[in-house]
Amino acid sequence: NQQILLASRPQGEATAENFRFVTTDTPALQDGQVLVRHHYLSLDPYMRGRMNDSKSYAASQPLDEVMIGGTVGEVAESRHPDYQPGDKVVGMGGWQEWSVVDAGQPGALRKVDTTHVPLSYYLGAVGMPGVTAWYGLVKIIDPKPGQTVTVSAATGAVGSAFVALAKARGCRVVGIAGGPEKCRYATEELGYDECIDHRQHTDLKSMAAALKAACPDGIDGHFENVGGHILDAVLLRANAFARVALCGMIAGYDGQPLPLQNPALILINRMRVEGFIVSEHMEVWGEALKELGGLVAQGKLRPRESVAEGLAAAPEAFLGMLRGKNFGKQLVKLI
Numbered sequence: 156n157q158q159i160l161l162a163s164r165p166q167g168e169a170t171a172e173n174f175r176f177v178t179t180d181t182p183a184l185q186d187g188q189v190l191v192r193h194h195y196l197s198l199d200p201y202m203r204g205r206m207n208d209s210k211s212y213a214a215s216q217p218l219d220e221v222m223i224g225g226t227v228g229e230v231a232e233s234r235h236p237d238y239q240p241g242d243k244v245v246g247m248g249g250w251q252e253w254s255v256v257d258a259g260q261p262g263a264l265r266k267v268d269t270t271h272v273p274l275s276y277y278l279g280a281v282g283m284p285g286v287t288a289w290y291g292l293v294k295i296i297d298p299k300p301g302q303t304v305t306v307s308a309a310t311g312a313v314g315s316a317f318v319a320l321a322k323a324r325g326c327r328v329v330g331i332a333g334g335p336e337k338c339r340y341a342t343e344e345l346g347y348d349e350c351i352d353h354r355q356h357t358d359l360k361s362m363a364a365a366l367k368a369a370c371p372d373g374i375d376g377h378f379e380n381v382g383g384h385i386l387d388a389v390l391l392r393a394n395a396f397a398r399v400a401l402c403g404m405i406a407g408y409d410g411q412p413l414p415l416q417n418p419a420l421i422l423i424n425r426m427r428v429e430g431f432i433v434s435e436h437m438e439v440w441g442e443a444l445k446e447l448g449g450l451v452a453q454g455k456l457r458p459r460e461s462v463a464e465g466l467a468a469a470p471e472a473f474l475g476m477l478r479g480k481n482f483g484k485q486l487v488k489l490i
């Protein structure tokens with residue numbers, strides 16, 4: 156069983172040296188356990204936070220243990236009555252090819268149906284990132300038809316689900332993404348009304364001007380994945396009573412400071428700015444996954460994936476994602 160462990164904690168930027176590749180034997184199954192062969196590993200920005208040992212909403216990743224991570228795969232052997240070899244499952248198998256799972260633990264493993272939905276989508280559009288987009292849009296932004304909503308990291312796993320959900324609610328949706336290719340894909344394939352290239356608008360003044368042009372009626376709701384000057388510019392263009400779902404601030408995950416230039420705008424615009432962690436809202440997952448699965452089945456949500464080949468490629472793919480090298484949901488294909 157090939158595995159990747161956290162070897163050391165990053166000092167500033169994470170590097171490939173923070174990870175260690177090892178090969179071990181898989182232990183024999185005990186009663187109630189299931190052996191899962193992973194087909195795909197999900198790489199997600201939250202993993203960067205887990206590499207630190209500073210205080211956060213979740214416990215940090217222990218050193219010398221398999222890196223945490225969502226996986227989809229197939230049951231290879233089972234000593235649990237609810238699982239049979241061949242069942243397709245999603246779980247938290249981590250950065251390794253196989254995992255032994257106590258299948259009776261609540262939330263440890265979930266069987267999935269791949270009749271209408273590709274298996275890998277359970278790590279993206281119909282998985283944690285999709286529910287994240289749903290929660291921020293539906294429970295925090297709660298837009299009315301015709302309102303303007305904006306989202307940063309617009310073509311990523313969360314952003315691509317966000318636009319499908321917001322278009323289904325009749326919104327004008329403006330994305331912010333890195334580079335002309337991502338922006339073209341955003342408008343031509345994902346359904347954004349407009350997309351702003353943050354690489355062309357690297358300071359507050361320029362980003363605020365681009366948002367003014369793309370959002371002539373102002374911004375009623377914003378879904379923040381990045382932070383920094385993008386959030387500052389949104390506050391400048393926000394309408395009264397605008398809502399901001401604070402989902403991620405990836406521009407600061409390697410330790411870069413992200414000061415807010417003018418927090419008084421939150422007061423002046425009477426805004427609601429709310430952070431959230433999707434795993435603390437399990438009560439919405441059923442409803443959210445139902446809508447997301449429906450959009451996929453109807454062909455309205457078919458987002459792109461960046462697929463790295465083989466476990467050994469995971470560290471570079473992960474570090475690349477933190478710098479915007481991924482184009483769509485970042486996965487590692489294991490078989």
Ligand code: NDP
Pocket residue numbers: 199200201283284287308309310311312313314331332333334337353380381401402403404405406407431432433434476477478479480481482483484485
């Ligand atoms: P993505 O697929 O969107 O990949 C990350 C993207 O972030 C990159 O492709 C890049 O897009 C963008 N990015 C990285 N650095 C910068 C930067 N300095 N400035 C601007 N953009 C940058 O990842 P996900 O969809 O999985 O996650 C998106 C966000 O959602 C993250 O912030 C993540 O932490 C957060 N999240 C939060 C959850 C919660 O419960 N609160 C749950 C899941 C995700 P581009 O090239 O377009 O700039």
